[in-house]
Amino acid sequence: MSTESDPLDILIVGAGISGIGMAAHLRRNLPGKRMAILDRRKDFGGTWDLFRYPGVRSDSDMYTLGFAFAPWSGDRSVARGEEILSYLGKVAAQHDLNRHMHFSHQVTHADWDSDHALWRVHAKTGQGSADFMTRFLILGSGYYDYDMPHDPQIDGLKDFAGPVLHPQFWPQGFDPAGKRIAVIGSGATAVTLVPALADAGARVTMVQRTPSWFLAQPARDLFANAAEKVLPRRWAYGLTRLRNNALQYWFFNKSRREPEQVGAWLKQRIRDQLGGHYDERAFSPPYGPWMQRMCFMPDGDFFKAIREGHAALATGAIRRVVGDAIELEGGERVEADAIVTATGLRLATLGKIAVALDGKPVNFGEHWYYRNCMFSNVPNLAAVFGYLNASWTNRVDMVGEWLCRLLGQMDAWRADTAVPFLPANHDLEADDPLAGYSSGYLQRGRHLVPMSAKSGPWRLSHDLMRDRRELRELPIDDGHLQFSRAGRQL
Template identity: 50%
Template sequence: MSATPPDFDVLIVGAGISGIGMAAHMEMKAPHHSYAIVERRDNLGGTWDLFRYPGIRSDSDMHTLGFDFEPWRHEKSIADAPAILDYLNRIVDERGIRQHIRFGHKVVRADFRHDDARWHVAMERADGTTAHLTANFLYLGAGYYDYDEAYDPGFDLGEFDGQVLHPQFWPENLDYRDKHVVVIGSGATAVTIVPSMAREAAHVTMLQRTPTWMFTRPAKDGIANFLRKILPEKLAYRLTRFKNIKMQDFSFKLARDNPQKVKDALYKKIEQALGPDYDKASFTPPYNPWEQRLCLVPDQDLFTAMKAGRADVVTGHIAKFEKGGVRLTDGTFLPADIVVTATGLKLAVAGKIDVRVDGEPVAFNQRFYYKGCMFSNLPNLAVVFGYLNASWTLRADINSDYVCRVLEHMRKTGTTIATPVLTPAAEAAITEDDVFDFSSGYIQRGKHIMPRNSVSYPWRLNQEYVLDRKRMKNDPLTDGILTFTRAGANAQAAGEQLEAAE
């Protein structure tokens, strides 16, 4: 057991929403613990700094994508990336977090050693050199997708002589004025890019293999802006957040319980925007609403571009790429100077870090989620994987708060290792559930690498925020599963429990 303390009590990986949220929670709720944030890129913001495609914006309202502790002050609740980055930068500056961030550090390996109760972390710097840190606790806020690779559907670009771009790697200062653009895909990214590019391009076609359910709402939340005028800022934010959480929850459950009613409401909104003669088939997916995430069309921007003749939606399959455009299997030719492959992301677990315990590699797809925050028999590690049916930050907030409770408990009890212990006998009794009850392509493609999921709490990544928030806040930490031990001789307690159960 080492006589020297670790470099930091907590090492936070990633300076996006999840990492910044954890740091802010620690400043408020675990102030006795030291921490550092390591970020592989040169800027904070994660997704909101990485993606630079036209129109990049949230598809969740900022009263729930914002943090529970920091009001959203902008007039628009559906915000663009610059506004979100302003919000994050203000938080790190006002709360003294920026000085804790080390940019240009990519974590490649992390090995937890029971003998000294710390993670030994190896990082690559931007200049190719290696740095090492130790930390008692590791908090992974590195997101859910591969930063290095996007999903490649394997298109044969054949004779196509124009530009081909993926939204994840958008070139700087792309000139698309008066050009014909084909955006392949029908998810949130495509629905954002099409109306934005249509303002300057000659024409933009959204080419979809399968339609997506779309819903419209104003980019500005009238109730939120009214409440902010008559109430103190924090109270107005709290009320708006409560309203939007309840609306999200109601809408999701209604879609699951009465899908036809939701379909009719969605059709009605599209008809209001496009007129009664719109092509209903182009907006009718082969699945029910909320079996995949709905696509937001703020202020009807996509439909406005379609009505103006600057954009259209085409459903079909690609036969081949030809000179000057894309040929579909029905013979239709779509002229294109630029093709944007908005075909989705590639899921990644734990930021692709080589995670080990006492030198042994950790296979996350063999571990069960514990309270959607930690993993079975994996000590001193927490992660954020946000909600599929609500805003990402809702999970980030409750996980951060929970980890702060764990850290404070360890400080007060003099323990150094917190492990959710799952014995072989208990594991054998678990009934497994699909980790994601969503049919989205990127979800299905990545399920084989995802951790395991039980049908029942606590070995579960749940998709019900209101219930999760109550449990994470009120359930006792010492639940007979989360085991607190010390380094050295006492560190074997969890292992002995496992052996005794075998």
């Protein structure tokens, strides 16, 4: 597929929402580039191919989770996992990406060869191994560990008599009908699982150590449906996407400015949904709104399951698990025939790939972000880490557009290498890009995230509107990128 004398122009690692999005941007803007997409799994989809638990769905509306260039055509704003897979498949087909995809290729090493201005990439395959040479490397491998989710080490869990299931590795033959199921966790996965298991005939109890902020929204976007009746689909989609991103941006910033006011409003909405089933303790998080990702629920399905008596909440730290129940420190006992540990992800940046520069290993914790996707003093490498306070795909679209501009500039100058150069005597002041977010998986994996400055291009920003403006308007040749041709600076 690639040799030292005939390398790829671009190699993308990951065939999920990031990899497919990046590849589509390249095909749209730089169709002549020689490209390949590698994925460790047997099919495309990434998260949406891996997670198969009951009810799995988007945690953002599809008008913002969908790509800017590919209008979402479903009738629901919140889509099921299989619908998202179908959407990604259509995008791949429309942009002729399938012939570039190579599955069962797990990239383990990538070494930059300065003499030849090439990345040498090694992958394990079902038949052994494969090596690739590429001028530019893009990592779209997600942000969490596909092999090992977070294990909170719950006392006595191994003594439980029934099945213990994890959403990341859901057994397709499991029948929840008639079972008492305890779902441990209070995040988006747990809130999705509870009503889906209840609909399948289970009696479900969500066991939460710490409450989360919840917001019920209509499953169908009335604005989008109205816009599609009077505008062409692409215009209606673009307008809805702009509106929804603006509303989310406003709501996030208002939550950070006025957490008590927003928290009181959210609680009142929950009271209205639950009526006499409302429990103040169960819906009072010890942190402000949007310090963790908000749990959205279509048509309030989680609250509906509680109102109808098919689901319940138990709040408190787990003391231990015994043969047929979970015992909380407050004395409450949750009897169960099966336990689901929706206890969170394990952060894994850059696909756990061992990256080196001329044989010297790169510790990305010692490098600084550049333009939300590249890294100080690392040439011809970009990676996608989506927004924490908006749809992941917003970052994919913005970075995809910017990288196409960068690659076009390199072509115009006949440059082999582009490196964000940061001198050793810089005066950058570090700013935690995860500050203000208290999610456990972020805090546990903070040491894996590259450094970020308080301002300028050397940062990973979560300000959607500012990022969009900067990445579209600021020049590629900004004085920080160094371009060279076969080792010679331009």
